[in-house]
Amino acid sequence: MEKIISVIQVVPIEHYIVLSLILFCIGIMGVLFRKNAIVILMSVELMLNSINLLLAAFSAYHADPSGQIFVFFIMVVAAAEVAVGLSILVTMKRNNDSVDIDLLNRLKG
Amino acid sequence: MIQNIAWAIPFFPLIGFMAIYLLRTKMPAKLAGGIASLMVFLPFLASIALFFGVDKSATVTLFDWISVGSINVPFSFYIDPLSITMMLIVTGVGFLIHVYSIGYMGHDENANTFFSYLNLFIFFMLMLVMGSNYVILFIGWEGVGLCSYLLIGFWHKNTEYNNAARKAFVMNRIGDLGFLLGIILIFFTFGTATFTDVFAKASILGSGNEVITLITLLLLVGAVGKSAQIPLFTWLPDAMAGPTPVSALIHAATMVTAGIYLIARSSIMYSLAPFTLDVIVVVGLATAVFGATVGIFQNDIKKVLAYSTVSQLGYMFFALGLGAFSSAMFHVTTHAFFKALLFLGAGSVIHALGGEQDIRKMGGLRKAIPTTYAVFLIGTIAIAGIPPLAGFFSKDAILAAAFEHSKVLWGIGVATAFITCFYMFRLLFLTFAGEFRGTTEQKHHLHESPKVMTIPLVILAILSAVGGFLNIPAIFGGTEAFTSYLKPSLGGQTFEPSHVEHNVELITMFVPVLVLAAIVFIAYKVFVAGKRIPADDRTERSGIVRIIYNKYFIDESYSFLFVKPYELLSGKVLSWIDTKLVDGAVNGIGTLMLRCGATIRKVQTGSVSLYLFLIVGGLIAMVAYLWFI
Numbered sequence: 259m260e261k262i263i264s265v266i267q268v269v270p271i272e273h274y275i276v277l278s279l280i281l282f283c284i285g286i287m288g289v290l291f292r293k294n295a296i297v298i299l300m301s302v303e304l305m306l307n308s309i310n311l312l313l314a315a316f317s318a319y320h321a322d323p324s325g326q327i328f329v330f331f332i333m334v335v336a337a338a339e340v341a342v343g344l345s346i347l348v349t350m351k352r353n354n355d356s357v358d359i360d361l362l363n364r365l366k367g
Numbered sequence: 368m369i370q371n372i373a374w375a376i377p378f379f380p381l382i383g384f385m386a387i388y389l390l391r392t393k394m395p396a397k398l399a400g401g402i403a404s405l406m407v408f409l410p411f412l413a414s415i416a417l418f419f420g421v422d423k424s425a426t427v428t429l430f431d432w433i434s435v436g437s438i439n440v441p442f443s444f445y446i447d448p449l450s451i452t453m454m455l456i457v458t459g460v461g462f463l464i465h466v467y468s469i470g471y472m473g474h475d476e477n478a479n480t481f482f483s484y485l486n487l488f489i490f491f492m493l494m495l496v497m498g499s500n501y502v503i504l505f506i507g508w509e510g511v512g513l514c515s516y517l518l519i520g521f522w523h524k525n526t527e528y529n530n531a532a533r534k535a536f537v538m539n540r541i542g543d544l545g546f547l548l549g550i551i552l553i554f555f556t557f558g559t560a561t562f563t564d565v566f567a568k569a570s571i572l573g574s575g576n577e578v579i580t581l582i583t584l585l586l587l588v589g590a591v592g593k594s595a596q597i598p599l600f601t602w603l604p605d606a607m608a609g610p611t612p613v614s615a616l617i618h619a620a621t622m623v624t625a626g627i628y629l630i631a632r633s634s635i636m637y638s639l640a641p642f643t644l645d646v647i648v649v650v651g652l653a654t655a656v657f658g659a660t661v662g663i664f665q666n667d668i669k670k671v672l673a674y675s676t677v678s679q680l681g682y683m684f685f686a687l688g689l690g691a692f693s694s695a696m697f698h699v700t701t702h703a704f705f706k707a708l709l710f711l712g713a714g715s716v717i718h719a720l721g722g723e724q725d726i727r728k729m730g731g732l733r734k735a736i737p738t739t740y741a742v743f744l745i746g747t748i749a750i751a752g753i754p755p756l757a758g759f760f761s762k763d764a765i766l767a768a769a770f771e772h773s774k775v776l777w778g779i780g781v782a783t784a785f786i787t788c789f790y791m792f793r794l795l796f797l798t799f800a801g802e803f804r805g806t807t808e809q810k811h812h813l814h815e816s817p818k819v820m821t822i823p824l825v826i827l828a829i830l831s832a833v834g835g836f837l838n839i840p841a842i843f844g845g846t847e848a849f850t851s852y853l854k855p856s857l858g859g860q861t862f863e864p865s866h867v868e869h870n871v872e873l874i875t876m877f878v879p880v881l882v883l884a885a886i887v888f889i890a891y892k893v894f895v896a897g898k899r900i901p902a903d904d905r906t907e908r909s910g911i912v913r914i915i916y917n918k919y920f921i922d923e924s925y926s927f928l929f930v931k932p933y934e935l936l937s938g939k940v941l942s943w944i945d946t947k948l949v950d951g952a953v954n955g956i957g958t959l960m961l962r963c964g965a966t967i968r969k970v971q972t973g974s975v976s977l978y979l980f981l982i983v984g985g986l987i988a989m990v991a992y993l994w995f996i
Contacts, residue, residue, distance in 0.1 A: 290980055360976065363975075366973030366974075
């Protein structure tokens, strides 16, 4: 156990934090700048996974398993959310013949 | 104690009003008329009981009404000789008029409403005369003004009648403003409005006090409006638009005497304000002269009687101003008898002719409607002041008081009596004597009125004939019963009839009577033997006759001075304020709300990208806030 931890701690924690941050930002940019609904869903998944990475890294560095337990929860929620999101997407495709979110503007006040 | 039945007196006409009004579509007119008459007859009996049963005076308190700080106004009735006299007049003459109305208004489509309004009027009038303080008097005062409006404008489908009713109400209101200010000043000065307390405190203040003068002047303004004195009298001739029983009841016998009652009731205060008394003398005498002169040239039977009423009310005010309060009340009583008689008689004539009111189209009715003629003759002799009928005694009481005060005033009063005699006999002769000048259609329909109308007429005629004997002056060996009966109520009385020197009094009494007889003869020569009929409305009259025929152009001057400017003000200025400012402000707020909504609505673009952007932006803002707290 201690051997695994000491092996992991060769890479400083800052690297994991920066990596996670970059992934999160890429995810946000994907949500904001892409028109394709599937790509937006993928970006949301990317954001969630960046957080999973961070949690797992902290958990390993402090030898505290609760971080990884929380990752389980997040994954379950992500899976459920994707299921719902994709079903909405399928309905959208059926109505508009396209997954472009700019076509969903009928709630204009 | 007997006075405890006092609460029932106004109560009967009130339930009469409510019962008849609520069930007005469900009962025949005769039944409504019967109930209404009964509801006035019972108070009449009760008033008689009080007359015999109450010694001096009594206060009957129903409940504590207003009790704020040191101001205490109980809802109570004050039963004393003055109020009993008024109650007897109101319920007695009122009862006769109710019975008459069963015949006169019985075929009207809204007869039941009419009877209910009559009952409501009697209720308010009784409140007026029975109240123990100025506030209850004011309730009755306002109430009779309301009933006057309802009854004048009774045939409300006619716009002119509505205008007449509105005119009466507005002019009354102007007087009421003065009255209300007077009551407020009474509260301010004496801390109470109950008659006995106010008069006791006023005596302490003494004569010539400015506050009492102001109070009496303000109450006078109210009386001027209600009793049709100069300058608030023009509503009375117009009020003839109402049905004739209304004219008889309200505008001859009862409501218009409310002003005289008010001043007589406050006699103690008025005797402490000599300036106000002088004002009353001038106003009263001027009104008497004015009414009499205009009456000479009027051609509508009811308008002549209306101006006659204005003139006689002027006489009563004249008496009040001279300090002869009991003489004024005596004239109120006799005037109620013969004026109601004359009005009801006129109603009988109008009924017989199927609605004709112009005396130029009448004439020769003596044979066709003899009972009406007989009672009208009695009424005319009474109002002219020819002995031994009632008018002679009451008018003489007033003129004797005038003689003591100033020979000039007496002279004017006597001259007005001569004019009164002239125009009343003119009316009588043009209506009943000579040849019939109406249409053949009317001639065929001429018929005497039914008994339900003639019996009240006969009763009133008897009262007009013998009513004068209520107050036989000492000079004839009489007891002056009326004056001595009212003495305890009229503390401010200064005129003592027994102080005039006997020979002088006899001359001043009977020389005018000889002149009156001469005037009757002159009127006869002009209108019967000379067959002079007044010209129709299109004829041009000239000079002073033109002025008097047009009622001194008073209506026109009021219209020019007050009505037109006010209409201009409300039509131009106030309506501008109403539409532009008030409506503008309200609409402006509405528009403001709509604009705000329109602006904020722009957030809802419908674009998903924007929404996503806002979600992310909001999250970042939240985190930043929490981080940098």
